[in-house]
Amino acid sequence: MTARSMSSTAKTNCRQCAPKPVTAITSCKGCSEDFCRKHFNEHRDQLSNQLHAVINQHDNILQGLQQQAASGTNTSRSQRANQLLQQVEQWKTNAIQQVMRVAKDATDNIERLFxxxxxxxxxxxxxxxxxxxxxxxxxxxxxxxxxxxxxxxxxxxxxxxxxxxxPSEIQPPRMEFQSIPWDSIIKIHSAPPCTQTTNQAQATPTIFKPPHHLLHYYK
Ligand SMILES: [Zn+2]
Ligand SMILES: [Zn+2]
The missing domain is CATH 1.20.5 (Single alpha-helices involved in coiled-coils or other helix-helix interfaces)
Structure with a gap:
């Protein structure tokens, strides 16, 4: 054992100054490192810089979100939504026309019968x-x-x-209605939400296609 290492057991030296033996005056509670005055100040400055970096990152993200909400980057998304809404509107118009036509045919038939x-x-x-x-x-x-x-x-x-x-007076006609599966007429297949959890490849929208090649094999 040298004199230097023996003395280090009594007093703690600054890790940053090593191998120069400079007595540490304080330690950081966060990382438990011992520092001399100069290196403690440096350590605090370093932490301050890191904090500022985090604040900058936070501000950038917040600004990005505000810009996105203001419009701009959301345009393509709302375009897609508009396309889908238009499809629903078109379907509604067609469906109403079909209902009107079928109801009119039935009305005409009843009137003719009576x-x-x-x-x-x-x-x-x-x-x-x-x-x-x-x-x-x-x-x-x-x-x-x-x-x-x-x-x-x-x-x-x-x-x-x-x-x-x-004849319609002797035996009144009866009517039959086919039930319409209203709740399952429109189906919207959406891709699972993209969350950044792991390194897994991002989920892409699923397109269901019949496995034609399998059909050939089973022929
Ligand atoms: Zn030091
Ligand atoms: Zn520290």
Whole structure:
């Protein structure tokens, strides 16, 4: 053991001054290093510089976020959102048109089924033919018994047909509605959120594609 190393057990030397034996006057509670005055001041300056670097980093990030919020870098993101919103709007317009068309077809069908106008028109036409014939025969005076019988029979048939109910009145039509899977009509497939946890490759949006090559193998 030398005299120097023996004395160092009694008094602590500044690590920064080593190997020159300079007595440490204080220590840093953060890193437990012993320092002489000069090196303690240097150590504090160093820590101050590190703090300023952290403050700068913080300020830069905050400024970046504020700029992003103000617009600029968010444009491409809102463009994509607008595209998707437009697709939804387009789908809504189409869907409404389809609903209107299907409802109108059904309405037209129901009205046709319960419409007595067509039946009445047909009866009026049959009556009109007989009217014409009667007037003509009245003028020409050339009718015989069989004509009288025929007209009587035809008029009776018209009378019966006029009181005959429509098929839709005898047996009212029933309606069936197919249920529409509203909740699953629009599906939005979003990629998992990108978090910087590990060194793993960033998650990319997933595109689902059928494995065509496998299908070939299984043929
Ligand atoms: Zn020192
Ligand atoms: Zn320290």
């Amino acid at each position: 419409n007595t106008e067509i039946q009445l028109q047909e009866l009026r036409e049959r009556t009109r033919i007989i009217t014409k014939e009667l007037r003509h025969q009245e003028e020409s005076d050339s009718f015989v018994e069989t004509d009288i019988q025929r007209w009587t029979k035809q008029l009776e048939e018209i009378k019966i047909d006029a009181t005959r109910p429509l």
